[in-house]
Amino acid sequence: MDDFIAARAQMALSLGFHIIFSCVGMVMPFLMAFAHWKYLKTNNEVYKGLTKAWSKGVAILFATGAVSGTMLSFELGLLWPGFMKHAGPIFGMPFSLEGTAFFIEAIAIGFFLYGWERFNKWFHWFCGFLVGVSGLASGILVVAANSWMNSPTGFDYINGQYLNIDPIKAMFNDAWFPQALHMTVAAFCATGFAVAGVHAFMIMRKRNIEFHTKAFRIAVGFALIGAFGAPLSGDVAAKSVAERQPIKLAAMEAHFETEKGASFIIGGIPDEEKEEVKYAVKIPKVLSFLVSNDFNAEVKGLKDFPRDEWPPIAVVHYAFQIMIFFGVVMIGIGVIYLYSFFFRKEWLSKNWLLKTFLIATPFGYIALEAGWTVTEVGRQPWIIYGIMRTVDAVTPMPGIQYSFYFFTAIFISLSMILIFLLRRQIQMVPKLYDPTDPQFNDKNKKS
Known part of the structure:
Protein backbone atom coordinates (compact mmCIF):
# COMPACT_ATOMS: atom_id res chain seq x y z
CA MET A 1 0.00 0.00 0.00
CA ASP A 2 1.56 3.31 -1.07
CA ASP A 3 1.32 6.42 1.09
CA PHE A 4 -1.35 8.12 -1.02
CA ILE A 5 -3.70 5.13 -0.88
CA ALA A 6 -2.96 4.70 2.84
CA ALA A 7 -3.85 8.35 3.54
CA ARG A 8 -7.11 8.06 1.63
CA ALA A 9 -7.95 4.75 3.31
CA GLN A 10 -7.31 6.23 6.75
CA MET A 11 -9.60 9.19 6.06
CA ALA A 12 -12.27 6.88 4.64
CA LEU A 13 -12.11 4.66 7.73
CA SER A 14 -12.20 7.63 10.10
CA LEU A 15 -15.10 9.31 8.31
CA GLY A 16 -17.05 6.08 7.96
CA PHE A 17 -16.68 5.43 11.69
CA HIS A 18 -17.35 9.00 12.84
CA ILE A 19 -20.39 9.62 10.66
CA ILE A 20 -22.38 7.10 12.70
CA PHE A 21 -21.72 9.02 15.92
CA SER A 22 -22.44 12.32 14.20
CA CYS A 23 -25.86 11.10 13.10
CA VAL A 24 -26.66 9.65 16.51
CA GLY A 25 -25.59 12.94 18.11
CA MET A 26 -27.85 14.85 15.72
CA VAL A 27 -30.98 12.75 16.31
CA MET A 28 -30.87 10.70 19.51
CA PRO A 29 -31.17 13.74 21.84
CA PHE A 30 -34.43 14.68 20.09
CA LEU A 31 -35.83 11.21 20.84
CA MET A 32 -34.71 11.68 24.44
CA ALA A 33 -36.28 15.16 24.63
CA PHE A 34 -39.54 13.91 23.12
CA ALA A 35 -39.77 11.10 25.70
CA HIS A 36 -39.01 13.64 28.44
CA TRP A 37 -41.74 15.95 27.11
CA LYS A 38 -44.21 13.04 27.19
CA TYR A 39 -43.27 12.41 30.82
CA LEU A 40 -43.78 16.04 31.78
CA LYS A 41 -47.18 16.13 30.04
CA THR A 42 -48.50 12.76 31.25
CA ASN A 43 -46.50 12.12 34.44
CA ASN A 44 -46.13 8.53 33.22
CA GLU A 45 -43.07 7.05 34.93
CA VAL A 46 -42.35 4.82 31.93
CA TYR A 47 -41.46 7.88 29.88
CA LYS A 48 -39.18 9.08 32.67
CA GLY A 49 -37.38 5.76 32.68
CA LEU A 50 -37.15 5.84 28.89
CA THR A 51 -35.67 9.34 28.99
CA LYS A 52 -33.02 8.26 31.49
CA ALA A 53 -32.17 5.11 29.54
CA TRP A 54 -31.76 7.02 26.28
CA SER A 55 -29.77 9.80 27.96
CA LYS A 56 -27.15 7.29 29.09
CA GLY A 57 -26.89 5.95 25.56
CA VAL A 58 -26.48 9.51 24.28
CA ALA A 59 -23.68 10.09 26.79
CA ILE A 60 -21.82 6.93 25.75
CA LEU A 61 -22.06 7.75 22.04
CA PHE A 62 -21.20 11.42 22.63
CA ALA A 63 -17.97 10.45 24.38
CA THR A 64 -17.00 8.03 21.60
CA GLY A 65 -17.90 10.57 18.93
CA ALA A 66 -15.74 13.19 20.63
CA VAL A 67 -12.75 10.86 20.40
CA SER A 68 -13.28 9.97 16.74
CA GLY A 69 -13.98 13.61 15.82
CA THR A 70 -10.79 14.79 17.51
CA MET A 71 -8.81 12.18 15.60
CA LEU A 72 -10.34 13.40 12.35
CA SER A 73 -9.34 17.01 13.01
CA PHE A 74 -5.73 15.95 13.54
CA GLU A 75 -5.78 13.76 10.43
CA LEU A 76 -6.77 16.70 8.23
CA GLY A 77 -3.59 18.54 9.16
CA LEU A 78 -1.28 15.53 9.32
CA LEU A 79 -2.38 13.73 6.16
CA TRP A 80 -3.41 16.65 3.94
CA PRO A 81 -1.15 19.65 4.75
CA GLY A 82 -1.30 20.93 1.16
CA PHE A 83 -5.07 21.13 1.44
CA MET A 84 -5.14 22.76 4.88
CA LYS A 85 -2.47 25.31 3.94
CA HIS A 86 -4.73 26.87 1.31
CA ALA A 87 -8.22 25.80 2.38
CA GLY A 88 -7.91 26.42 6.13
CA PRO A 89 -8.28 30.22 5.98
CA ILE A 90 -11.26 29.88 3.62
CA PHE A 91 -13.49 27.29 5.28
CA GLY A 92 -12.11 27.48 8.81
CA MET A 93 -15.18 29.41 10.03
CA PRO A 94 -17.65 26.47 10.03
CA PHE A 95 -15.09 24.35 11.88
CA SER A 96 -14.61 27.01 14.55
CA LEU A 97 -18.37 27.40 14.91
CA GLU A 98 -18.70 23.62 15.10
CA GLY A 99 -16.31 23.70 18.04
CA THR A 100 -18.58 26.22 19.77
CA ALA A 101 -21.62 24.03 19.12
CA PHE A 102 -19.70 21.04 20.50
CA PHE A 103 -18.90 22.89 23.74
CA ILE A 104 -22.54 23.91 24.16
CA GLU A 105 -23.57 20.30 23.57
CA ALA A 106 -21.10 19.05 26.19
CA ILE A 107 -22.33 21.56 28.79
CA ALA A 108 -25.99 20.86 28.03
CA ILE A 109 -25.60 17.09 28.30
CA GLY A 110 -23.85 17.52 31.65
CA PHE A 111 -26.69 19.70 32.93
CA PHE A 112 -29.26 17.22 31.69
CA LEU A 113 -27.64 14.10 33.15
CA TYR A 114 -27.17 15.63 36.60
CA GLY A 115 -30.17 17.95 36.61
CA TRP A 116 -32.85 15.50 37.71
CA GLU A 117 -34.68 16.86 40.78
CA ARG A 118 -32.22 19.80 40.84
CA PHE A 119 -33.46 22.14 38.10
CA ASN A 120 -36.83 23.51 37.17
CA LYS A 121 -38.47 20.71 35.20
CA TRP A 122 -38.88 22.74 32.00
CA PHE A 123 -35.35 24.17 32.18
CA HIS A 124 -34.14 20.59 32.62
CA TRP A 125 -36.11 19.56 29.55
CA PHE A 126 -34.66 22.51 27.62
CA CYS A 127 -31.13 21.31 28.45
CA GLY A 128 -31.91 17.96 26.81
CA PHE A 129 -33.47 19.68 23.81
CA LEU A 130 -30.39 21.93 23.57
CA VAL A 131 -28.20 18.82 23.30
CA GLY A 132 -30.11 17.95 20.13
CA VAL A 133 -30.05 21.47 18.69
CA SER A 134 -26.30 21.88 19.24
CA GLY A 135 -25.62 18.38 17.91
CA LEU A 136 -27.67 19.15 14.81
CA ALA A 137 -25.80 22.44 14.38
CA SER A 138 -22.45 20.62 14.65
CA GLY A 139 -23.42 18.21 11.90
CA ILE A 140 -24.69 20.96 9.59
CA LEU A 141 -21.53 23.04 10.10
CA VAL A 142 -19.26 20.10 9.26
CA VAL A 143 -21.34 19.45 6.16
CA ALA A 144 -20.87 23.13 5.24
CA ALA A 145 -17.10 22.57 5.21
CA ASN A 146 -17.48 19.40 3.15
CA SER A 147 -19.88 21.03 0.72
CA TRP A 148 -17.30 23.77 0.10
CA MET A 149 -14.96 21.07 -1.18
CA ASN A 150 -17.66 20.10 -3.69
CA SER A 151 -18.59 23.69 -4.55
CA PRO A 152 -15.58 25.92 -3.76
CA THR A 153 -16.42 29.60 -3.53
CA GLY A 154 -15.60 32.62 -1.40
CA PHE A 155 -12.21 33.32 -2.99
CA ASP A 156 -10.50 34.17 -6.27
CA TYR A 157 -8.00 31.63 -7.61
CA ILE A 158 -5.41 33.60 -9.58
CA ASN A 159 -2.02 32.20 -10.69
CA GLY A 160 -2.14 29.52 -8.02
CA GLN A 161 -2.98 32.01 -5.26
CA TYR A 162 -6.14 32.10 -3.14
CA LEU A 163 -7.11 35.78 -2.96
CA ASN A 164 -10.05 37.95 -1.83
CA ILE A 165 -11.19 35.40 0.73
CA ASP A 166 -14.79 35.66 1.99
CA PRO A 167 -15.38 33.02 4.74
CA ILE A 168 -19.14 33.74 4.96
CA LYS A 169 -19.63 33.14 1.25
CA ALA A 170 -17.47 30.03 1.46
CA MET A 171 -19.55 28.61 4.32
CA PHE A 172 -22.88 29.27 2.61
CA ASN A 173 -21.79 27.88 -0.74
CA ASP A 174 -24.19 26.56 -3.38
CA ALA A 175 -23.90 22.95 -2.20
CA TRP A 176 -24.39 23.72 1.50
CA PHE A 177 -28.18 23.63 1.74
CA PRO A 178 -28.80 20.54 -0.45
CA GLN A 179 -26.10 18.52 1.34
CA ALA A 180 -27.10 19.68 4.83
CA LEU A 181 -30.78 18.95 4.18
CA HIS A 182 -30.17 15.48 2.77
CA MET A 183 -27.69 14.61 5.52
CA THR A 184 -30.08 15.71 8.27
CA VAL A 185 -33.00 13.76 6.82
CA ALA A 186 -30.79 10.68 6.37
CA ALA A 187 -29.60 10.96 9.98
CA PHE A 188 -33.19 10.93 11.27
CA CYS A 189 -34.01 7.93 9.09
CA ALA A 190 -30.91 5.92 10.02
CA THR A 191 -31.02 6.59 13.76
CA GLY A 192 -34.79 6.11 13.96
CA PHE A 193 -34.63 2.70 12.28
CA ALA A 194 -31.64 1.62 14.38
CA VAL A 195 -33.33 2.52 17.68
CA ALA A 196 -36.65 1.02 16.57
CA GLY A 197 -34.89 -2.23 15.67
CA VAL A 198 -33.28 -2.54 19.11
CA HIS A 199 -36.58 -2.03 20.92
CA ALA A 200 -38.41 -4.35 18.50
CA PHE A 201 -35.93 -7.06 19.48
CA MET A 202 -36.61 -6.48 23.19
CA ILE A 203 -40.37 -6.65 22.61
CA MET A 204 -39.95 -9.96 20.79
CA ARG A 205 -38.02 -11.26 23.81
CA LYS A 206 -40.95 -10.22 26.07
CA ARG A 207 -38.74 -7.85 28.08
CA ASN A 208 -40.62 -4.98 29.74
CA ILE A 209 -43.08 -4.78 26.87
CA GLU A 210 -44.77 -1.48 27.84
CA PHE A 211 -41.43 0.31 28.13
CA HIS A 212 -40.04 -0.96 24.84
CA THR A 213 -43.33 -0.50 22.98
CA LYS A 214 -43.40 3.20 23.84
CA ALA A 215 -39.74 3.50 22.86
CA PHE A 216 -40.36 1.62 19.61
CA ARG A 217 -43.24 3.88 18.57
CA ILE A 218 -41.32 7.09 19.25
CA ALA A 219 -38.33 5.80 17.27
CA VAL A 220 -40.53 4.68 14.38
CA GLY A 221 -42.10 8.15 14.21
CA PHE A 222 -38.69 9.75 13.75
CA ALA A 223 -37.64 7.02 11.30
CA LEU A 224 -40.67 7.61 9.08
CA ILE A 225 -40.04 11.36 8.99
CA GLY A 226 -36.58 10.58 7.65
CA ALA A 227 -37.65 7.80 5.30
CA PHE A 228 -40.41 9.79 3.61
CA GLY A 229 -38.34 12.96 3.58
CA ALA A 230 -35.33 11.30 1.94
CA PRO A 231 -36.71 11.21 -1.64
CA LEU A 232 -37.58 14.92 -1.41
CA SER A 233 -34.20 15.96 -0.01
CA GLY A 234 -32.50 13.55 -2.42
CA ASP A 235 -34.22 15.23 -5.34
CA VAL A 236 -32.93 18.62 -4.20
CA ALA A 237 -29.42 17.17 -3.79
CA ALA A 238 -29.48 15.44 -7.19
CA LYS A 239 -30.50 18.63 -9.00
CA SER A 240 -27.70 20.48 -7.21
CA VAL A 241 -25.14 17.83 -8.25
CA ALA A 242 -26.39 17.93 -11.85
CA GLU A 243 -25.82 21.68 -11.96
CA ARG A 244 -22.45 21.85 -10.16
CA GLN A 245 -20.83 18.44 -10.73
CA PRO A 246 -22.30 16.88 -13.88
CA ILE A 247 -19.45 14.37 -14.02
CA LYS A 248 -20.43 13.05 -10.57
CA LEU A 249 -24.03 12.64 -11.73
CA ALA A 250 -22.83 10.78 -14.82
CA ALA A 251 -20.75 8.45 -12.62
CA MET A 252 -23.69 7.83 -10.27
CA GLU A 253 -25.77 6.63 -13.20
CA ALA A 254 -22.83 5.20 -15.21
CA HIS A 255 -24.09 7.49 -17.95
CA PHE A 256 -21.49 7.49 -20.74
CA GLU A 257 -23.25 9.15 -23.68
CA THR A 258 -24.61 12.70 -23.71
CA GLU A 259 -28.24 12.49 -24.75
CA LYS A 260 -31.64 14.07 -24.50
CA LYS A 285 -36.39 9.81 -19.92
CA VAL A 286 -36.62 9.63 -16.13
CA LEU A 287 -33.03 10.81 -15.48
CA SER A 288 -33.65 13.91 -17.60
CA PHE A 289 -36.79 14.66 -15.63
CA LEU A 290 -35.11 14.14 -12.26
CA VAL A 291 -32.30 16.59 -12.98
CA SER A 292 -34.29 19.32 -14.73
CA ASN A 293 -38.06 18.55 -14.55
CA ASP A 294 -38.00 18.09 -18.33
CA PHE A 295 -38.32 14.63 -19.87
CA ASN A 296 -36.39 15.73 -22.95
CA ALA A 297 -33.59 17.67 -21.27
CA GLU A 298 -29.99 16.92 -22.21
CA VAL A 299 -27.84 15.10 -19.67
CA LYS A 300 -24.08 15.12 -20.16
CA GLY A 301 -22.29 11.79 -20.32
CA LEU A 302 -18.86 10.81 -19.08
CA LYS A 303 -17.43 10.98 -22.59
CA ASP A 304 -17.83 14.76 -22.49
CA PHE A 305 -15.17 15.01 -19.78
CA PRO A 306 -11.42 14.29 -19.83
CA ARG A 307 -10.70 10.69 -18.89
CA ASP A 308 -8.25 11.72 -16.16
CA GLU A 309 -11.08 13.57 -14.37
CA TRP A 310 -13.37 10.55 -14.18
CA PRO A 311 -14.05 9.29 -10.66
CA PRO A 312 -14.01 5.51 -10.07
CA ILE A 313 -17.22 4.78 -11.99
CA ALA A 314 -18.01 1.36 -10.54
CA VAL A 315 -17.58 2.44 -6.90
CA VAL A 316 -19.76 5.52 -7.31
CA HIS A 317 -22.45 3.69 -9.30
CA TYR A 318 -22.69 0.73 -6.91
CA ALA A 319 -22.76 3.01 -3.87
CA PHE A 320 -25.55 5.07 -5.43
CA GLN A 321 -27.54 1.92 -6.20
CA ILE A 322 -27.09 0.65 -2.64
CA MET A 323 -28.31 3.96 -1.23
CA ILE A 324 -31.37 3.95 -3.49
CA PHE A 325 -32.17 0.29 -2.75
CA PHE A 326 -32.13 0.58 1.03
CA GLY A 327 -33.94 3.92 0.88
CA VAL A 328 -36.78 2.36 -1.09
CA VAL A 329 -36.92 -0.63 1.27
CA MET A 330 -37.25 1.67 4.29
CA ILE A 331 -40.01 3.64 2.59
CA GLY A 332 -41.79 0.34 1.94
CA ILE A 333 -41.47 -0.63 5.62
CA GLY A 334 -42.81 2.79 6.57
CA VAL A 335 -45.86 2.35 4.32
CA ILE A 336 -46.59 -1.05 5.90
CA TYR A 337 -46.30 0.41 9.39
CA LEU A 338 -48.64 3.33 8.60
CA TYR A 339 -51.17 0.98 7.04
CA SER A 340 -51.00 -1.15 10.19
CA PHE A 341 -51.34 1.89 12.46
CA PHE A 342 -54.42 3.29 10.74
CA PHE A 343 -56.20 0.22 9.38
CA ARG A 344 -54.83 -2.98 10.99
CA LYS A 345 -53.83 -2.16 14.55
CA GLU A 346 -53.62 -5.85 15.42
CA TRP A 347 -50.56 -6.07 13.14
CA LEU A 348 -48.61 -3.70 15.39
CA SER A 349 -47.98 -6.43 17.95
CA LYS A 350 -47.27 -9.16 15.40
CA ASN A 351 -43.84 -10.74 15.42
CA TRP A 352 -43.45 -10.44 11.66
CA LEU A 353 -43.73 -6.64 11.81
CA LEU A 354 -41.30 -6.43 14.73
CA LYS A 355 -38.93 -8.79 12.94
CA THR A 356 -39.10 -6.55 9.85
CA PHE A 357 -37.86 -3.59 11.91
CA LEU A 358 -35.22 -5.78 13.56
CA ILE A 359 -33.86 -6.81 10.17
CA ALA A 360 -33.95 -3.15 9.06
CA THR A 361 -31.84 -1.99 12.02
CA PRO A 362 -28.68 -1.33 9.94
CA PHE A 363 -30.42 -0.32 6.70
CA GLY A 364 -30.32 3.42 7.36
CA TYR A 365 -26.63 3.44 8.18
CA ILE A 366 -25.80 1.27 5.17
CA ALA A 367 -27.61 3.81 2.97
CA LEU A 368 -25.88 6.66 4.81
CA GLU A 369 -22.40 5.20 4.30
CA ALA A 370 -23.19 4.54 0.65
CA GLY A 371 -24.37 8.11 0.20
CA TRP A 372 -21.17 9.51 1.67
CA THR A 373 -19.19 7.22 -0.62
CA VAL A 374 -21.02 8.78 -3.57
CA THR A 375 -20.26 12.28 -2.25
CA GLU A 376 -16.56 11.72 -1.53
CA VAL A 377 -15.48 9.21 -4.20
CA GLY A 378 -17.62 10.97 -6.80
CA ARG A 379 -15.56 14.16 -6.29
CA GLN A 380 -12.28 12.42 -7.13
CA PRO A 381 -9.67 13.12 -8.40
CA TRP A 382 -10.29 16.51 -6.75
CA ILE A 383 -10.00 17.36 -3.08
CA ILE A 384 -11.20 20.90 -3.93
CA TYR A 385 -13.42 20.39 -6.94
CA GLY A 386 -11.84 21.82 -10.07
CA ILE A 387 -9.06 23.56 -8.09
CA MET A 388 -6.78 21.09 -6.28
CA ARG A 389 -6.26 17.40 -6.96
CA THR A 390 -6.20 15.01 -4.04
CA VAL A 391 -2.75 13.70 -4.94
CA ASP A 392 -1.32 17.23 -4.67
CA ALA A 393 -2.64 17.69 -1.12
CA VAL A 394 -1.24 14.57 0.56
CA THR A 395 1.63 14.76 3.02
CA PRO A 396 5.15 13.98 1.75
CA MET A 397 5.89 12.17 5.02
CA PRO A 398 6.65 8.47 4.39
CA GLY A 399 5.24 5.50 6.29
CA ILE A 400 1.57 6.52 6.23
CA GLN A 401 0.52 2.88 5.93
CA TYR A 402 1.71 2.29 9.50
CA SER A 403 -0.46 5.18 10.67
CA PHE A 404 -3.37 3.56 8.83
CA TYR A 405 -2.79 0.24 10.62
CA PHE A 406 -2.52 2.01 13.98
CA PHE A 407 -5.71 4.01 13.54
CA THR A 408 -7.54 0.93 12.27
CA ALA A 409 -6.60 -0.85 15.51
CA ILE A 410 -7.87 2.13 17.53
CA PHE A 411 -11.20 2.20 15.73
CA ILE A 412 -11.67 -1.55 16.11
CA SER A 413 -10.94 -1.22 19.83
CA LEU A 414 -13.38 1.69 20.16
CA SER A 415 -16.03 -0.33 18.34
CA MET A 416 -15.63 -3.28 20.68
CA ILE A 417 -15.79 -1.05 23.78
CA LEU A 418 -18.83 0.74 22.41
CA ILE A 419 -20.68 -2.50 21.65
CA PHE A 420 -19.89 -3.77 25.14
CA LEU A 421 -21.15 -0.58 26.83
CA LEU A 422 -24.33 -0.32 24.76
CA ARG A 423 -25.11 -4.02 25.18
CA ARG A 424 -24.66 -3.67 28.93
CA GLN A 425 -26.89 -0.59 28.98
CA ILE A 426 -29.63 -2.35 26.99
CA GLN A 427 -29.50 -5.36 29.33
CA MET A 428 -29.81 -3.07 32.36
CA VAL A 429 -32.95 -1.33 31.06
CA PRO A 430 -35.48 -3.89 32.35
CA LYS A 431 -33.82 -3.90 35.79
CA LEU A 432 -33.62 -0.11 36.20
CA TYR A 433 -36.73 1.12 34.44
CA ASP A 434 -39.43 -1.53 34.91
CA PRO A 435 -42.50 0.22 36.38
CA THR A 436 -43.88 -3.15 37.57
CA ASP A 437 -40.93 -3.42 39.96
CA PRO A 438 -41.98 -2.14 43.43
CA GLN A 439 -38.53 -0.57 43.79
CA PHE A 440 -38.83 1.30 40.47
CA ASN A 441 -39.30 4.76 42.01
CA ASP A 442 -36.43 4.26 44.46
CA LYS A 443 -34.12 3.18 41.65
CA ASN A 444 -35.12 6.18 39.55
CA LYS A 445 -34.32 8.59 42.36
CA LYS A 446 -30.91 7.01 42.89
CA SER A 447 -30.10 7.00 39.17
Missing part, protein backbone atom coordinates in the same frame (compact mmCIF):
# COMPACT_ATOMS: atom_id res chain seq x y z
CA GLY A 261 -34.36 12.12 -22.75
CA ALA A 262 -31.75 10.19 -20.73
CA SER A 263 -32.80 6.96 -19.02
CA PHE A 264 -32.60 6.33 -15.30
CA ILE A 265 -30.53 3.19 -14.70
CA ILE A 266 -31.38 0.60 -12.06
CA GLY A 267 -28.65 -1.92 -11.32
CA GLY A 268 -26.18 -2.82 -14.01
CA ILE A 269 -22.45 -3.46 -14.20
CA PRO A 270 -20.39 -0.56 -15.60
CA ASP A 271 -17.64 -1.40 -18.09
CA GLU A 272 -15.27 1.58 -18.27
CA GLU A 273 -13.20 0.08 -21.09
CA LYS A 274 -16.18 -0.47 -23.39
CA GLU A 275 -17.95 2.57 -21.97
CA GLU A 276 -21.25 0.81 -21.41
CA VAL A 277 -23.45 -0.65 -18.67
CA LYS A 278 -24.39 -4.31 -18.82
CA TYR A 279 -27.52 -5.96 -17.38
CA ALA A 280 -29.13 -2.66 -16.35
CA VAL A 281 -32.83 -1.85 -16.23
CA LYS A 282 -33.41 1.45 -18.00
CA ILE A 283 -36.42 3.69 -17.42
CA PRO A 284 -36.63 6.03 -20.44
